[in-house]
Amino acid sequence: EQDGRALSALLAPSRPHLLHFECADTVDVAGSSGELLSAMSNLVSNAIRYTPAGGQIAVAWRLTGERRGEFSVRDSGPGIAPEHLPRLTERFYRVDRSRSRETGGTGLGLAIVKHVVQRHGGEIRIDSTPGTGSTFTIVLPASRIRPSLPKPAVAGEPSAATATQG
Numbered sequence: 001e002q003d004g005r006a007l008s009a010l011l012a013p014s015r016p017h018l019l020h021f022e023c024a025d026t027v028d029v030a031g032s033s034g035e036l037l038s039a040m041s042n043l044v045s046n047a048i049r050y051t052p053a054g055g056q057i058a059v060a061w062r063l064t065g066e067r068r069g070e071f072s073v074r075d076s077g078p079g080i081a082p083e084h085l086p087r088l089t090e091r092f093y094r095v096d097r098s099r100s101r102e103t104g105g106t107g108l109g110l111a112i113v114k115h116v117v118q119r120h121g122g123e124i125r126i127d128s129t130p131g132t133g134s135t136f137t138i139v140l141p142a143s144r145i146r147p148s149l150p151k152p153a154v155a156g157e158p159s160a161a162t163a164t165q166g
Contacts, residue, residue, distance in 0.1 A: 012053035051077035
């Protein structure tokens with residue numbers, strides 16, 4: 001969240017994006033935390049880069065009824081034409097090559113996201129409507145979702161057990 005807000009402030013200092021973050025369920029995900037964080041950060045970064053200043057971006061984590069994990073990023077950007085959707089996760093594919101210079105990047109981000117998600121047994125879903133915006137969703141299988149364990153106590157802070165005693 002912090003990185004997303006910082007990027008938005010950098011790219012749109014006069015009219016930052018309206019960012020909303022929601023975490024409906026707290027769980028642990030079995031897998032490479034670094035890879036998964038990188039994939040999720042890429043989706044947030046793309047939404048910020050491609051959504052005009054002042055636009056809306058909603059980031060959410062939830063569990064489905066099947067106990068799968070869903071991380072989604074929805075934006076109010078320009079949207080993507082249907083003919084481009086099947087190729088978006090190909091290496092070096094660009095919807096609009098002229099925007100490459102404006103937004104930066106190599107055209108590898110979504111290909112890496114797809115690779116990471118597949119390595120974790122999941123899938124990436126892309127829904128988009130030109131003129132309305134896009135939603136990118138990482139779906140992780142139930143086999144990767146674990147109940148969240150209590151965090152270890154930090155030296156100098158009371159533990160949960162001592163904090164509730166009375």
